[in-house]
Amino acid sequence: MPVTDIAPAPQRPHPDSWPDDRLTVAWLGHATVLMNFHGSWVLTDPALERRIGLGRGLAKLGPKRLMKPALRPGELPALDLLLLSHAHMDHTDLGTLRRLSASTPVVVQNGNRDLVRRFGRVEELAWGEETEIDGLRIESTESRHWGARMITDTQRGYGGYLLQKEGRTVLFAGDTAYTDALTPLGQRGRIDLAILPIGAYDPWIANHASPEQAWAMFKALGAEYVLPVHHSTFRLSREPVDEPIKRFLAAAGNERWRVVATQVGATWFLPQPGR
Numbered sequence: 616m617p618v619t620d621i622a623p624a625p626q627r628p629h630p631d632s633w634p635d636d637r638l639t640v641a642w643l644g645h646a647t648v649l650m651n652f653h654g655s656w657v658l659t660d661p662a663l664e665r666r667i668g669l670g671r672g673l674a675k676l677g678p679k680r681l682m683k684p685a686l687r688p689g690e691l692p693a694l695d696l697l698l699l700s701h702a703h704m705d706h707t708d709l710g711t712l713r714r715l716s717a718s719t720p721v722v723v724q725n726g727n728r729d730l731v732r733r734f735g736r737v738e739e740l741a742w743g744e745e746t747e748i749d750g751l752r753i754e755s756t757e758s759r760h761w762g763a764r765m766i767t768d769t770q771r772g773y774g775g776y777l778l779q780k781e782g783r784t785v786l787f788a789g790d791t792a793y794t795d796a797l798t799p800l801g802q803r804g805r806i807d808l809a810i811l812p813i814g815a816y817d818p819w820i821a822n823h824a825s826p827e828q829a830w831a832m833f834k835a836l837g838a839e840y841v842l843p844v845h846h847s848t849f850r851l852s853r854e855p856v857d858e859p860i861k862r863f864l865a866a867a868g869n870e871r872w873r874v875v876a877t878q879v880g881a882t883w884f885l886p887q888p889g890r
């Protein structure tokens with residue numbers, strides 16, 4: 616394979632076959648996760664273009680994908696919600712957003728409305744604030760990161776989201792360094808799935824958790840399952856591309872069964888009681 620080629624995703628989701636009576640998720644690459652949350656279709660931090668960075672199309676300047684997204688924008692189902700954790704270009708990709716329906720509701724952290732002004736319904740949430748969209752409850756959660764997109768930015772918020780519907784709970788942590796700020800969320804009630812970042816820690820450990828730190832945060836949450844993201848998709852740091860997931864699985868040890876969707880494109884269904 617020529618060095619200029621982008622590797623295909625190892626797996627391909629088939630969301631047209633996903634049922635509406637349970638939680639189903641697929642990792643599309645980096646921090647982009649597609650989920651059917653009991654009939655609510657949610658997409659997190661969409662970045663599905665060939666590159667992330669400044670510009671448009673072939674003129675875009677920035678890191679190139681190491682692996683193709685598991686689905687392209689035109690292959691996504693009709694979405695009920697877009698979640699954007701912060702303004703960094705690997706999480707809020709304007710090229711991808713331009714290819715999504717403007718009628719899709721969007722939830723962003725404070726100070727990020729201008730990036731999604733083409734969408735008809737946009738809600739900004741500060742940490743601890745919440746909203747509800749078609750029966751899906753969304754609460755903004757704290758993280759240890761930063762939100763500036765450009766050097767001139769001063770007031771952009773950042774964080775994650777706690778999602779709840781039909782008695783199920785998902786935490787999408789966004790991007791974060793090690794923090795104990797998420798631990799109280801698990802103390803409030805059961806979290807079925809935590810979506811946590813595990814890459815870009817060398818040398819950016821002050822802003823990105825290491826795999827071992829991410830596992831420690833997961834254990835402190837007391838969540839049942841964890842989906843590790845923010846790895847294997849772009850080269851944003853010095854660690855080898857395959858190191859984050861190897862170290863994360865090593866940290867999991869005999870609890871490896873709790874780690875889901877470790878390959879780009881992998882699909883996971885939350886087990887139902889009695890099945």
